[in-house]
Every structure is written in structure tokens, then in C-alpha cells.
Amino acid sequence: MNNRVLKKLHWCVVLLCIQTALNAHDYWMSPLKYHVEAGAEVPVRLFVGDHFNPEIERPLQEDMTVEFVLHRRSAKPVNLVDPTNYDKKPVAGLNLKHSGVHLLSMQRDWAVIEMTGPKFHQYLEHEGLTKVVEQRKKAGEAEQTATERYRRYLKSLLAVGGKTDDTWKKQLGHKLEIIPLSNPLVAKPGDKVAFKILLDGKALTNVQTAAMGRDGEKVTDVHAKTNDKGVVTYQFGHSGEWVVRLVHLRKCKDKEGIDYESFWSAITFGIK
Numbered sequence: 001m002n003n004r005v006l007k008k009l010h011w012c013v014v015l016l017c018i019q020t021a022l023n024a025h026d027y028w029m030s031p032l033k034y035h036v037e038a039g040a041e042v043p044v045r046l047f048v049g050d051h052f053n054p055e056i057e058r059p060l061q062e063d064m065t066v067e068f069v070l071h072r073r074s075a076k077p078v079n080l081v082d083p084t085n086y087d088k089k090p091v092a093g094l095n096l097k098h099s100g101v102h103l104l105s106m107q108r109d110w111a112v113i114e115m116t117g118p119k120f121h122q123y124l125e126h127e128g129l130t131k132v133v134e135q136r137k138k139a140g141e142a143e144q145t146a147t148e149r150y151r152r153y154l155k156s157l158l159a160v161g162g163k164t165d166d167t168w169k170k171q172l173g174h175k176l177e178i179i180p181l182s183n184p185l186v187a188k189p190g191d192k193v194a195f196k197i198l199l200d201g202k203a204l205t206n207v208q209t210a211a212m213g214r215d216g217e218k219v220t221d222v223h224a225k226t227n228d229k230g231v232v233t234y235q236f237g238h239s240g241e242w243v244v245r246l247v248h249l250r251k252c253k254d255k256e257g258i259d260y261e262s263f264w265s266a267i268t269f270g271i272k
Contacts, residue, residue, distance in 0.1 A: 025050055025123070025126075025127075025247075025264075026048070026049060026050060026052070026243075026245060026264075026266065027046065027047070027048055027058070027108070027152050027154060027264070027266065028046075028047055028052075028154060028156075028243050028245070028266045028268050029044055029045070029046055029047075029091075029104055029106060029154050029155075029156040029266075029268055030044070030045045030046075030047055030054070030156070030241065030268060031043070031044045031045075031094070031104070031156055031158055031268075032044075032045075033158075033270070034156075034157070034158050034159065034185065034241070034268075034269055034270025035158075035159045035185070035270055035272055036096060036158065036159070036160055036161075037160070037161060037162075038096065038097060038098065038099045038160055038161035039095075039096070039097055040095075040096050040160070041093060041094065041095050041096075042093070042094045042096060042158070043090040043092070043093050043094075044090055044091055044092040044093070044094060044104065044156070045057055045089065045090045045091065046058040046059075046060075046090070046091045046106070046154075051212065051219055051221060052212035052213075052214055052219050052221070052243060053219065057089055057090075058089075058091070059086070059087045059088050059089045059091065060081070060082070060085045060086055060087070060088060060089075060091040060092070061086070061087070062083070062086045062087075063109065064108050064109050064111070065081060065106065065107075065108060065109070066107040066108060066109050067081075067105065067106065067107040068080040068081045068091070068092070068104075068105075068106045068107075069104070069105050069106075070094065070102060070103070070104055071102070071103040071104075071105065071167060071170055071172075072098060072100055072101070072102050072103070072167055073100055073101070073165045073166065073167045075098070080092050080104075091106075092104075094158075096158070096160045098160065098161075099160050099161025099162070099163040100160060100161065100163050100164070100165045100167065101157060101158070101159060101160070101164055101165050101166075101167040101168050101183070101185065102157070102158040102159075102160055102167065103155060103156070103157055103158075103167050103168065103170055104154075104155065104156040104157075104158070105153075105154065105155050105172055105174075106152075106153075106154040106155075107151070107152070107153055107154075107174065108151060108152040108153075108154070109151065110149050110150070110151055111149065111150060111151075112147065112148070112149045112150075112258070113147070113148050113150070114145060114146070114147045114148075115145065115146055115148070116143075116145055117136070117141065117142050117143040117144050117145060117146065118142075118143070120145075120146040120148075121133050121136070121142065124249070127208065127247050127249075128207075128208030128223070128225075129208075129247075129249055132249060132260075146259050146260060147257060147258050147259050147260070148249070148252075148258070148259065148260040148261065148262055149252065149255065149258050149260075149261050149262075150247075150261065150262040150263070150264060151175065151262075151263055151264070152263075152264045152265075152266075153174040153175060153176055153177060153263065153264065153265045153266075154265075154266050154267075154268075155172075155178065155265075155266070155267040155268070156267065156268045156269070157180075157184065157185055157267070157268070157269040158185075159185040159186075159270075164183060164185065164186060166183075168180055168183045168184070168185065169181070169183075171198070171201075173201065174198075174265065175199070175200065175263050176197075176198070176199055176204075176246070176248055176263035176264070176265040177197070177198045177265060178195050178196075178197055178244055178245075178246070178265050178266070178267045179195065179196045179197075179198065180193060180194075180195050180267070181193070181194040181195060181196055181231065182194065184236075184242070184269045184271070185269055185270065187236055187271055188271070188272065189236060189237060189238050189239050189271060190235065190236070190237065191235070191236060191271075192233055192234065192235045192236075193233070193234060193236065194231050194232070194233040195209075195231065195232055195233075195234070195244055195267075196229075196230055196231050197209065197226050197230045197231075197232065197246060197265075198230065199248055199263070202230075203226075203229055203230025203231075204226060204230050204248065205226055205227065205228050205229070205230050206225055206226060206227075206228070207225060207226050207246060207248060208223055208224075208225055208246065209223070209224060209225070209226065209232050209244060209245065209246040210222065210223050210224075210244070210245055210246065211223075211224075211234040211236070211242060211243070211244045212242065212243050212245075213236060213237070213238060213240055213241065213242040213243075213271070214240050214241045214242075215238045215239065215240040216240075220237060220238065222234060236271050238271070239270075239271045239272055240270070240271060241268065241269075241270055242268065242269055242270070242271055243266050243267065243268045244266070244267050245264070245265065245266035245267075246264075246265055247262050247263070247264045247265075248262060248263050249261070249262040249263075250262075
């Protein structure tokens, strides 16, 4: 077994232990600031936690980072995967020379977790995946251990130099993707912003999502479902850092030893 495979297995075990112990489900990218002047240097951190509370900061992981890119209007996407930064924190240090909206994106590779039946059901209910719970109970699987593989798709929006453009609505083709329908970077406290949820490029209807915002030590946590067009709307009650996120889970049919597969998506931005 080569070093790459061993390292990947190591991280799978680490993730399993962390998630089982801490119930820390979410990943999100967190730039130091979301509204900056042109020429600003902005560190970007990758956090793991629950309820938008950072519990672990991840380094840039070679075997888990499938893609890490900076997008801006009318410019070639910039690859942010720097081999000299592997296993270091923060995951990036941006030098934002150009005015306009910048979109950060990260795709992470598959990881695997195994949970007892009751623990799995607790997680499903927390995520609003009650239909899966009902299906398992009906099939007599409530006490059976469940093995799940999962991938994460992360975005973050930054406003540079006080100028705006339509980069905020750029569709990247992620398996599960959250796309704002208006620019959240120009929203004010009390404003509403709608988001479209896509799975394989198609509207994902009637699924639970969450919007969480941090204002000092206070965290706001609001849940809502997408409508029949895959759109969900949130009112942002205060300024600060916000994340909109969701998870989509389904039976895994093409991987031996894996019962379920899930896709996680999160987009962060700042409300002034």
C-alpha cells in the first residue's frame, strides 16, 4: 500500500473519530474579511464545527482537496492549491489586487463514516432527512450500523474595492450547488436573499436548508425548505458572517460496503 493511500485512510479514520466524538458536521471557508479594499491580503481558513461554531481548523490537505479555485469576472480561474502550503494553516492567503466580486470554491474528496443505527437516525433527524429514518424503520434497519461516504462543495464570496459584478451568481457545476439569485454581499440587515439549490444541475425541491449567522458570539440558526423550483429565501436579520448550507443523502448503489452517500454544500458571505 503506497503512502498516498495510507495517508488518505489516515484522514478517513481521523474524520470518523472527530465526527463521532464531536457531532461536528459542517465545513465552511472563512475569509478574515468579506468586504475589503483592492490590494488587501486576506487569509482564508477552513473550519469544521456544528451550529457555525468553529471547533477545528483544517490545513490544506493534499489528499482531500480535489479543487481550490478563485474566480472573478472576465478572468481565468486561479488555482489556489499550493503544494508548499500542504498541511499548513490557513488554507490560503489571498492578495486581492482587482476590484469586483471574487468567488472562492473548494471541492473535497470522499470520506467515510460509520455510525450505529441510533446515532445515524439522530443525525438524519437533525438534517431533516426524516424520510430515510422512516424507510429504515419500515425495513427493520433502525438498529443496524450505517456506513456513509460523503463529499463537500464549498463556496465563499468576497467584495473587493467597493465594486460589484455578477460573479456571485456563477454556476460552477458542483454535484450539489447553492447559487444566490441576488448578490448577498450588497444585502443589508433585514434584507431577503433567495438561493437556488441544484443537484447535477437540476433544481432540488422540498429539501431542508439552513442559514446561520454570527454576530459577535451570538449565532442565528434558521431552517427552511426549498420550493417546487428548488428556491429557498432567507431574511438576514443582522450583519456579520453568514453561511447557507445543506446536505443531500441517498442510497449508495455502486460502492461495495457503503450504504449511503451524501453531498454537502455551503456558501459563506458577509452582510454589512
